[in-house]
Amino acid sequence: MYYFFKIALTALLVVAVSEISKRSSLVGGALASLPLVSFLGMIWLYIDTGNTDKVSELSRNIFWLVLPSLSFFVLLPILLKKGVGFSASFGISTVVMVGFYLGMIFCLKKIGIQ
Template sequence: MYYYIVKIITTTLLIVVISEISKRSTLIGSILASIPLVSVLAMIWLYVDTGNTQKVTELSYSIFWLVLPSLTLFLSLMLLLKRGVGFYPSMALSIILTILAYYLMIALLEKFGIKL
């Protein structure tokens, strides 16, 4: 139980720290947010939990392929906000577009025989 609390606190703390830094400097906040901290933490927690490097390799492989559709969120959010669409509708639409991009990427990869 203690281990799960440490995992939750560590992960949550990183998000809060990046959010607070972003209030002062969007550049530094952007740099920190662009580092795949969540992915790194997930790989660390997975390895600590299982000791299985094959599982970490599989997770890393899947993350690699799914980074591309995840960029849809940032691009669509930026474009919608620049066009004057409100924050919450822009975020909702960007999330929907990102989900569609994930679906399309997975379908495309499957056509080429790449299983995630």
């Protein structure tokens, strides 16, 4: 029952962002920009383990990995405004973002962050 609750709540948040965005992209964007998945992930991790060190480590890693994800949100609207189709823009932006993630993970390992 606990896992069903976690899945249902998480899915509800995704659907809420989608539905709210139909009415107001600003409000939808504000809701989507909140780190709700991160909040829920930390809460579920703490409830499941009771380990604040794991929550702290997750929080630190989220910080570093948010940075490469921003490339997606910069590139996608640029491509769309240039007339590139949605699917291609989404795919290109995703590939670039994954490249930035891999680059960030490589850099973090070089400075000793695992």
